[in-house]
Amino acid sequence: MAKIQITLKLFATLAPYLPENADHFQIEPGTTVQEIMRSLQLPPDAVKLIFVNGRKQENTHALEPGDRLGLFPPVGGG
Amino acid sequence: MSIESERYDRNFDTLTRTQQAKLASSRVAVLGLGGLGGGVSEMLARIGVGHLTLIDGDVFDPSNLNRQLLCTEDLVGTSKAMAAEKRIQAVNSTVQVTAVHQYADSDTLYDMIKDCDLVVDCLDSIHTRFMLQAAAKKAQIPLVAGAIAGVTGQVTVIFPDDKGYELIYGKKEHLPARGIESRTGNISYCALMVAALQASECVKVLLDRGDILRNKLLIMELWSNSFEVMDLI
Numbered sequence: 401m402a403k404i405q406i407t408l409k410l411f412a413t414l415a416p417y418l419p420e421n422a423d424h425f426q427i428e429p430g431t432t433v434q435e436i437m438r439s440l441q442l443p444p445d446a447v448k449l450i451f452v453n454g455r456k457q458e459n460t461h462a463l464e465p466g467d468r469l470g471l472f473p474p475v476g477g478g
Numbered sequence: 479m480s481i482e483s484e485r486y487d488r489n490f491d492t493l494t495r496t497q498q499a500k501l502a503s504s505r506v507a508v509l510g511l512g513g514l515g516g517g518v519s520e521m522l523a524r525i526g527v528g529h530l531t532l533i534d535g536d537v538f539d540p541s542n543l544n545r546q547l548l549c550t551e552d553l554v555g556t557s558k559a560m561a562a563e564k565r566i567q568a569v570n571s572t573v574q575v576t577a578v579h580q581y582a583d584s585d586t587l588y589d590m591i592k593d594c595d596l597v598v599d600c601l602d603s604i605h606t607r608f609m610l611q612a613a614a615k616k617a618q619i620p621l622v623a624g625a626i627a628g629v630t631g632q633v634t635v636i637f638p639d640d641k642g643y644e645l646i647y648g649k650k651e652h653l654p655a656r657g658i659e660s661r662t663g664n665i666s667y668c669a670l671m672v673a674a675l676q677a678s679e680c681v682k683v684l685l686d687r688g689d690i691l692r693n694k695l696l697i698m699e700l701w702s703n704s705f706e707v708m709d710l711i
Contacts, residue, residue: 409704411630411699411704412627412628412629412630412658412662412699413627413628413658413661413662415701445654448646448647448648448657449646449695449708451706451708454706454708455708455709456645456708456709456710456711470697470706470708472632472697473627473630473657473658474604475625475626475627475630475631475632475657475658475659476602476603476604476607476625476627476656476657476659477513477602477625477626477627477656477657477659478510478512478513478514478515478599478601478602478624478625478626
């Protein structure tokens with residue numbers, strides 16, 4: 401099956417894991433957020449919030465063509 | 479002409495006279511008087527919030543000088559709460575200040591905030607943030623929360639019956655004590671930018687005006703000039 405394309409945005413300390421083609425990131429249809437995080441080799445617990453098209457989602461969420469995926473680390477300073 | 483008759487001239491007509499009076503009769507507690515709390519307190523005093531309860535058990539450390547507006551070289555080693563009181567009285571002597579030089583804990587927190595209309599979370603510990611949310615729920619008052627790390631920040635507003643921090647940090651049983659700020663530190667302009675956003679949300683909640691960040695998280699990252707408002711539910 402043809403690959404689908406999403407936009408990937410990694411915030412703050414996650415930015416070094418951003419692939420070069422983040423604006424046109426190719427994945428297999430049905431790929432979950434968790435599988436993408438694994439493929440990017442993000443450390444466990446590095447991601448605290450997952451947003452797809454501006455809405456919070458779980459890591460089991462499967463991406464659709466054109467989705468905007470944002471990953472955000474835990475931020476707690478004052 | 480007296481200072482008092484001119485003090486709020488530049489608030490109009492962004493605010494109405496009725497809204498200015500509403501702020502003057504409002505009571506806000508600020509928890510944590512560091513990078514966020516110092517900025518929030520001063521902005522709320524300048525716009526005319528009538529009573530501020532300023533709470534922090536800490537003293538200034540040299541590492542606070544990079545970002546905390548209340549911290550000056552001569553105040554290193556002295557109380558943040560006392561410095562905040564002095565600063566607010568110098569800026570706006572019409573504000574009634576209650577300074578509390580005491581760390582918040584689950585036994586005392588409710589009593590500290592129960593008479594307020596709103597509480598502002600400027601704390602630096604995720605565990606204490608959950609404790610504050612519980613106290614605000616018990617007091618049935620809204621909470622305006624800000625958090626920073628490096629040049630990244632987030633702001634949200636939690637009403638008493640909202641899930642609040644659980645939506646952002648997960649279940650409190652599985653929390654890290656600190657976020658990524660233990661690695662990134664905190665940068666002055668990021669702290670003040672988030673403080674400004676918190677002050678803005680405070681005024682909006684007190685006046686029931688504008689788009690309030692309830693069940694939403696404003697995320698910003700300044701290297702990339704990213705500002706996004708995310709839906710938490």
